[in-house]
Amino acid sequence: MDSSSHEGIRKAPTGIPGLDEITAGGLPAGRPTLICGSAGCGKTLMAMEFLVRGASDLGEPGVFVTFEELPEELTDNVRSLGFDLQDLESRGLLLLEHIHVERSEIEETGDYDLEGLFIRLGFAIDSIGARRIVLDTLEALFGGLANEAILRAELRRLFRWLKDRGMTAVITGERGESTLTRQGLEEYISDCVIVLDHRVIDQLATRRLRVVKYRGTLHGTNEYPFLIDERGIEVLPITSMGLSHEASSERISGGVGGLDEMLGGKGYYRGSSVLVSGRAGTGKSSLAAHFVDAACRRGERSIYFAFEESQSQVVRNMRSIGLDLQPWLDQGLLRFHAARPTLRGLERHLVSMYKQVRDLQPRVVVIDPVTNFLSVGSPDEVKAMLMRLIDYLKSHQITALFNSLTHSLDLETTDVAVSSLMDTWLLLREVELDGGRKRLITVVKSRGMAHSHQVRELLLTNRGVELVDVRSEVGAESRTEGRR
Amino acid sequence: MTRHKEDEMEPLPSGAKLWDLRLYVAGQTPKSVAALANLKKLCEEHLAGRYRVEVIDLVENPQLARTDQILAIPTLVRRLPEPMRKIIGDLSNQERVLVGLDVRPRG
Numbered sequence: 001m002d003s004s005s006h007e008g009i010r011k012a013p014t015g016i017p018g019l020d021e022i023t024a025g026g027l028p029a030g031r032p033t034l035i036c037g038s039a040g041c042g043k044t045l046m047a048m049e050f051l052v053r054g055a056s057d058l059g060e061p062g063v064f065v066t067f068e069e070l071p072e073e074l075t076d077n078v079r080s081l082g083f084d085l086q087d088l089e090s091r092g093l094l095l096l097e098h099i100h101v102e103r104s105e106i107e108e109t110g111d112y113d114l115e116g117l118f119i120r121l122g123f124a125i126d127s128i129g130a131r132r133i134v135l136d137t138l139e140a141l142f143g144g145l146a147n148e149a150i151l152r153a154e155l156r157r158l159f160r161w162l163k164d165r166g167m168t169a170v171i172t173g174e175r176g177e178s179t180l181t182r183q184g185l186e187e188y189i190s191d192c193v194i195v196l197d198h199r200v201i202d203q204l205a206t207r208r209l210r211v212v213k214y215r216g217t218l219h220g221t222n223e224y225p226f227l228i229d230e231r232g233i234e235v236l237p238i239t240s241m242g243l244s245h246e247a248s249s250e251r252i253s254g255g256v257g258g259l260d261e262m263l264g265g266k267g268y269y270r271g272s273s274v275l276v277s278g279r280a281g282t283g284k285s286s287l288a289a290h291f292v293d294a295a296c297r298r299g300e301r302s303i304y305f306a307f308e309e310s311q312s313q314v315v316r317n318m319r320s321i322g323l324d325l326q327p328w329l330d331q332g333l334l335r336f337h338a339a340r341p342t343l344r345g346l347e348r349h350l351v352s353m354y355k356q357v358r359d360l361q362p363r364v365v366v367i368d369p370v371t372n373f374l375s376v377g378s379p380d381e382v383k384a385m386l387m388r389l390i391d392y393l394k395s396h397q398i399t400a401l402f403n404s405l406t407h408s409l410d411l412e413t414t415d416v417a418v419s420s421l422m423d424t425w426l427l428l429r430e431v432e433l434d435g436g437r438k439r440l441i442t443v444v445k446s447r448g449m450a451h452s453h454q455v456r457e458l459l460l461t462n463r464g465v466e467l468v469d470v471r472s473e474v475g476a477e478s479r480t481e482g483r484r
Numbered sequence: 485m486t487r488h489k490e491d492e493m494e495p496l497p498s499g500a501k502l503w504d505l506r507l508y509v510a511g512q513t514p515k516s517v518a519a520l521a522n523l524k525k526l527c528e529e530h531l532a533g534r535y536r537v538e539v540i541d542l543v544e545n546p547q548l549a550r551t552d553q554i555l556a557i558p559t560l561v562r563r564l565p566e567p568m569r570k571i572i573g574d575l576s577n578q579e580r581v582l583v584g585l586d587v588r589p590r591g
Contacts, residue, residue, distance in 0.1 A: 099553070099555065100553045101555065105568070105569065105570050106556075106571070107580065109571060109576065109580040109581055110574035110575055110576035110577060111573060111576070112515065112556045112557060112558060112559075112572045113515070114555055115510040115513075115542070116542060116549050116554040116556055116559065117549075117555040117556075119542045119549045120549040122546070123546040123549065124550075145556070145572075
């Protein structure tokens with residue numbers, strides 16, 4: 001992202017991971033920003049996080065003006081994001097102001113203005129020395145007051161007034177039929193407009209954010225997915241091009257000497273994504289276990305997302321090829337996250353994986369196998385999900401290994417959809433040769449390095465995986481069937 | 485924290501209806517001056533001897549804008565008889581004010 005944006009625009013950081021990157025530093029300071037979207041899109045939560053982060057981390061007290069929800073409801077709703085509004089209120093950093101508008105109680109006769117609203121806002125702002133304010137949502141006024149001409153003139157005055165007072169303001173608005181907001185609030189707010197969206201297509205529920213306007217700032221124009229969890233909101237990059245995370249030239253071992261050798265002699269690139277595909281029993285999980293084992297040996301944290309086997313099964317199976325993962329688990333360097341894809345939608349899986357990654361901050365992750373997601377989503381949906389996951393991991397310089405379980409004889413068809421997302425693709429096969437079965441490994445591709453085009457034999461020994469040159473006769477050395 | 489129309493009051497004996505009215509203003513603006521003049525005239529003509537008007541200037545008491553949920557200026561609040569009613573504007577249309585205050589039946 002270009003941070004050398006126009007001079008003179010001060011930014012008020014939102015403190016929301018990802019959003020400050022997209023907006024090159026935050027919302028325009030001392031000016032109003034419109035956050036709009038349909039019901040349930042997360043605009044209230046985003047506005048609240050902007051205030052909470054400002055109050056607790058950035059020394060900018062804030063007033064939250066709620067026109068619809070009661071302060072008690074709001075306090076309860078955001079507790080799940082880890083926000084303790086009562087604490088902030090008691091410390092004088094936050095003020096919840098409930099403005100109740102009920103047309104049935106109000107008769108109108110003759111000329112009026114909204115000076116009472118201004119007085120209330122002014123009083124609230126002054127009482128805690130607020131620098132930030134949220135109005136959620138002003139459109140309630142249209143439901144409460146009949147004279148639209150007066151109301152619109154007063155809104156115009158309100159936004160000018162907020163600017164004059166130097167308030168960094170967030171105004172929320174409900175999405176209209178053909179306009180950004182039902183009451184056309186975008187007419188009044190020309191500095192920054194952010195649109196939120198919450199789409200559910202089939203089972204895939206996705207939250208997205210788009211900066212449609214930001215005066216004086218080069219901003220990302222893509223739709224960025226975002227998450228809401230118990231740590232608040234995080235906006236995720238949609239493409240690796242969207243945010244400038246640099247491709248690392250650092251290389252890391254895959255944990256198998258012979259494999260590193262095939263990969264230009266040095267192993268994977270840090271932050272790259274690796275696809276390992278093959279049928280059952282070809283050694284995918286063993287390669288994955290070596291991969292996390294090597295990371296733990298370097299002292300790096302790793303997460304093994306197991307969608308087929310439980311933690312104890314994987315640990316037991318790996319022990320049978322002389323690979324003991326238990327010490328890494330005990331030391332907290334390795335974490336297993338086992339789940340059945342059928343239990344949740346793709347989005348939920350993605351979110352839960354993001355959460356694990358945010359929580360442990362690993363340097364490597366394994367997803368084993370990624371193909372199990374095909375039971376809960378179409379290939380296109382799975383690909384879209386993987387793209388988002390990979391972008392997220394790349395932006396955090398996390399190296400990821402994805403196992404793909406192929407069922408058909410045509411090994412590569414199911415991988416075609418996802419292989420384009422991958423930097424390195426390893427193909428494992430089992431062939432009958434000289435009356436015995438052999439596991440073979442090839443590097444189908446590996447971006448940015450001179451990799452081997454050789455086919456090598458993969459041996460599961462009691463000292464782990466070993467790669468050897470293919471020989472015509474079957475080796476007689478001791479061999480353990482690792483997985484079954 | 486917020487309070488609207490739930491103030492408990494002793495029911496008044498029938499026939500002895502008291503009209504307890506509050507006019508919220510913000511300084512001496514033309515609208516506020518007009519509203520007060522219109523209100524006084526209306527009360528004298530229709531509620532003589534059984535009304536009370538209190539004028540509250542929110543510039544002096546800004547916290548009352550919150551407790552009484554006032555947005556528009558001027559706002560006339562009928563505190564009694566219950567239920568509470570709000571009429572906003574300069575009260576220039578006397579007929580509507582009378583209906584709004586239920587001095588004159590609706591319809």
